[in-house]
Amino acid sequence: MVKKRTTGYLLQDAGLVLLLLCIGGAALAVGIVEEALKIEFVVMLMGTFLAILLAGFKLTGISVVTGAFEILLYTAYKLFSFFTYAREIEPICYVWIVLPLLSVGAMAAFIYGSRQTELENDVLKEQVEELVLVNSLTGLYNLRSLYIDLQKQVAYSERNHMTVSLMIVKLKFGQELKKVLSRRNFEALIQRMAVIITDAVRLEDRTYSLDNEGMVGVILTCDQENSKFVRDRIRANLEKKDAFAGIVERAIRVEVKIACLEYDEEKYGSDMILFKQKVENELQYDV
Numbered sequence: 001m002v003k004k005r006t007t008g009y010l011l012q013d014a015g016l017v018l019l020l021l022c023i024g025g026a027a028l029a030v031g032i033v034e035e036a037l038k039i040e041f042v043v044m045l046m047g048t049f050l051a052i053l054l055a056g057f058k059l060t061g062i063s064v065v066t067g068a069f070e071i072l073l074y075t076a077y078k079l080f081s082f083f084t085y086a087r088e089i090e091p092i093c094y095v096w097i098v099l100p101l102l103s104v105g106a107m108a109a110f111i112y113g114s115r116q117t118e119l120e121n122d123v124l125k126e127q128v129e130e131l132v133l134v135n136s137l138t139g140l141y142n143l144r145s146l147y148i149d150l151q152k153q154v155a156y157s158e159r160n161h162m163t164v165s166l167m168i169v170k171l172k173f174g175q176e177l178k179k180v181l182s183r184r185n186f187e188a189l190i191q192r193m194a195v196i197i198t199d200a201v202r203l204e205d206r207t208y209s210l211d212n213e214g215m216v217g218v219i220l221t222c223d224q225e226n227s228k229f230v231r232d233r234i235r236a237n238l239e240k241k242d243a244f245a246g247i248v249e250r251a252i253r254v255e256v257k258i259a260c261l262e263y264d265e266e267k268y269g270s271d272m273i274l275f276k277q278k279v280e281n282e283l284q285y286d287v
Helices: 002-032 035-056 060-085 091-131 143-159 174-180 183-200 227-238 272-285
Strands: 165-171 206-209 216-220 256-262
Touching: 002 035, 002 091, 035 060, 035 091, 060 091, 143 206, 143 216, 143 272, 165 174, 165 227, 165 272, 174 183, 183 206, 183 216, 183 227, 216 227, 227 256, 256 272
Parallel strands: none
Antiparallel strands: 165 216, 165 256, 206 216
16 A cells, blocks of 8 residues: 555656656757748647646546647648748747657646546555544444444343344434534534433443434344333433523524334344344334
């Protein structure tokens, strides 16, 4: 990975240096050429800039064709002038035979190196996100952590003949609230909701932020029957009149859907993702 990243940076730097040299050379040629050739040099410079611009927009094929067509037209024009009007071809004119395509190649190298760097950064970002176990918005453990802890808790409970249940709490009108509230206020609501749910469960029960839309998971060390007491307590605390006071000027009424299932080895085996999905499917019955 380090070698690939270094190659991407080197290619990007080499492309940039070569591009600057090409632009500088073209500008210098326009500056020192005699007045009789000034107009055609300016036209060639503009054509070269067009080809570079196309390459910058990652239209590499079109930019190469543009550069090649520019060279072809200029070569045909100079040969026509030479054979028809006996106009001498100045040595400086030969720079336009290579400069357009060389500039396009330099820009393509710079863009390719930059793209490689972006791809490598994206891969690194994904790898870091996979290792992160905490939701940055709420400070609670995230979905990945839920699966890990659920697997451990199930194994522990089986050895000690205990019961494990998974509860999921979801905003009933999350999308509507997201449209009405500003992003900052909606995030404040999600954070407050996470705090209220965490305070409503027992110390040994753990809460998890399953997304940034207000879905919270809770691993309970009790059966489904006893989980109803936790459900009622969470719902009552969330629906208190002043539960979300201070987020906006007017009062916010927050309603949630809550579902809970007791873990059953015969139904779910070691598939915690399936278990979580089954609990999530139960949310539709909480109306």
